[in-house]
Amino acid sequence: MRLRKQTTQWTRAALAGALLLPAAGALANETHVYGIASFGGAGQCDADSHPVHTKTAQAFADYFTSLKSGGQWTDVRALANASVRTDLWTDAAKGTAVNAKDTQLNAGVDDADVLFVHTHGGHDAASARSFLVMGTDEDSCLAMTDVHMRLGNGKLDIAVVKACQSGNMEVWEQGGYKELVTHGSGFTVWNAFHGDSSCGNFVRRYLDDYAANSKNDGVGENWLDEAYDWGVFKDDCPVSIVFGKTQADRKAMYATGGWRDRKSTGEKTGSSYFFVKGCDPENGRELYPTAVDTPQQRVLAATTLSTGFTFDATAIAAPPTGGLPAVLITRAAFEDAAVHHALLGTREPFRLTGGLASRRDHESLTWKLERDPYSGSLLALRKTESGPATPQEPSLLQQGTLSRLQAWGIPTAEVGPVRQAQGLVRNEENGAVGAPEVVNHKTFVLRALHGIRVEGHRAVVSHGVDGAFQRALIKWPPLARQGHLLRTLLTPAEIEQRATEALLREGETAGPVRLFWKYVPTQLSTGEVTLTLKVGAAMPSFTGASSTEEPRVVDVDVSPVP
Structure with missing residues (x-):
């Protein structure tokens, strides 16, 4: 166990006071x-x-604060550390009047419509439960899905849970998450993780994008597209568990429900478990192998030492040498003609339906489109369901996706690792658990320069079971022509020393560490980004007496140069 004694306080003004409104009932x-x-x-x-x-909680709150400022949301409340107690997760049916406070005004989990939490977690398959570690031991250190929680008897509709093993399939198969609801509950979506989920500054980036993309559509599917990852250790396996009466209602909420479009799924007599096939995390079984992956991930073989760090510097042995590619995606890729014709392949007229700040929502006869040229992001969804399932060749779907993205404006020099996988669902009706079914075929395309990944930038293109293009979630802002810091003069030994110092500042004292290059983007006022070379110092997950602590990535400054 690598204990740390710091008591970092959450002092950002937006969370300490500015987010709070006078109490005004429901x-x-x-x-x-x-x-x-x-x-x-x-x-x-x-x-x-x-x-x-x-x-990360700040990043999630910031988006809803912007919604509130735009007149599209009512209230945002934030609690941190010792203020987050088990009694705020405890339903009246599972506790006494003293310790059941899940509907407590401006604090309880069931007093909100949308909930986000980031903490440590774990699961117990024998007891069919997941649990979350709280910020104080004055009540109980663990909020358990079966012992304490019953959601949606108050207001809660959607929960986003960034914690290890908070949505493990083994627990779902045994009916463990049905303890979260009653038949009459209003709660619908539990977005979580099967197995361990990694932690670092990169989580803020994908949470910011996930929140912005999910106002109207894809509150479940966007979670999979944004949080699914591979490469440093094992996989991050986001899952979306949706409760409701019929498979059709549950799928509609997963694919087309949003913060402001919380669809009714009827009585909570069944549930659907959405996931990415082949996802293989720590502390969770592989989910129906195998995804098609380019290149293959490397698995850490080192073991934890009692003192000091053991570095695997293989991935930084060769310093970055390449410059900026001659051909780059441009801002023109986010203009109407490029998005409509080259990416979506349609000539249909689009009409404006809404928006927030620089993001605009449009709709045509068969497409819904949300686009933010300033941040280089878009979400496109075909409004019609896929046709009947037909056999699909994964390599052809992958090549078709890469050709589509290239025609839209992404040059091959910006394309990094690619993984082809199926989006699957398992359905449970009145306790009977079904076999996996294909929802769609997904191509995950990560951005990279000269083999070094750009943090937070990806394109996820989904095809229906009939092979037709169905949706795209993209974060790929144009690169500026100057201002990048792409190389370093430090040696691997010097980087190891800096990594040691960075890890010690974060409270780590010992264990295996894998070092890897990455580019971190900085947004410019033009909508373009510059890239800064950093090293990620990655440590694997650690299972303690009461929970599993996330595999984490600590950023290391390498004094980058142009």
Whole structure:
């Protein structure tokens, strides 16, 4: 166990006070965010402190604050560290009046319509439960899905849970997550992780994109497209569990429901478990292998030492040498003609239906399109369902996706690792669990320059079971022509020393560490981004006495140069 004693406080003004509104009874659209970052100290629960947990909660809250400022949301509340207690997760049917406070105004989980939490977690397959580590031990350190929670008897509709093993398939198969609802519950979506999920500053990036993309559509599917990842250790396996009466209702919420379009799924007599085939995490079984992957991931073989760090510097042995490619995606790719004709392949007219800040929502006869040229992001969904399933060749789907993206404007020099996988669902009706069914075929395309990934940039293109292009989620802003810091003069030995210092600052003291290059983007006022070379210092997950602490990535400054 790598204990840390710091008690980092959440002091951002937006969360400490500016987000709070006068109490005014039940509100129509309310978000609660919980960031639990400080552990291992007096009165705290036994785990490693991860300061980024409150930063990710801040990122999630920031989006809903912008919705509120735009008149599209009502309230945002934030609690951190010791303020997040098990009693705020405890339903009246599972606790006493003293410790059942899940509907407590402006604090309880069931007093919000949308909930986000980032903490440590774990699961117990024998007891068919997942659990979340709280910020104080004064009540109980673990909020358990079966012992404490019953959601949707108040207001809660959607929960986004960034915690290890918070949505494990083994628990779902045994009916463990049905403890979250009653037949009359209003709760519909539990977005979580099968197995362990990695932690670092990169999580803020995908949460920011996920929140912005999910206002109207894809609150479940966007979670898979944004949070699914591979490469450093094993896979991050996001899952979306949707409760409701029929498979059609549950799929509609997963694919086309959003923060402001919380669809009714009827009585909670069944559930659907959506996931990516072949996802293979730590502390969870592989989900129906195998995904088609380019290139193959490497699995860490080192074991934890009692003292000091053991570095695997293989991936940084060769320093970056390439410059900026001659051909880059341009801002023209986000203009109407390029998006409509080259990416979507349609000549249909689009009409404006809404928006927020620089993001605009459009709709045609067969497409819904959300686009933000400033951030280089878009979400496109075909409004018609896929036709009957036909045999599909994964390599052809992958090549078709790459050709589509290239025609739209992404040059091959910006394309990095690619993985082809199926989106699957398993359905449960009144306790009977079904076999996996194909929802769609997904191509995950990650952005990279000279083999070095650009953090947070990806394109995920989905084809229906009939092979037709159905949806695209893209974050790929244009690169500026100058201002990048793409190389370093430091040696691997010097980088290891800096990594040691960075890890010690984060409270780590020992263990295996894998070093890898990455480019971190910085947004410019033009809508373009510049890239800065950093090294990621990745440590694997650690299972303690009461929970599993996430595999984490700590950024290391390498004094980059142009």
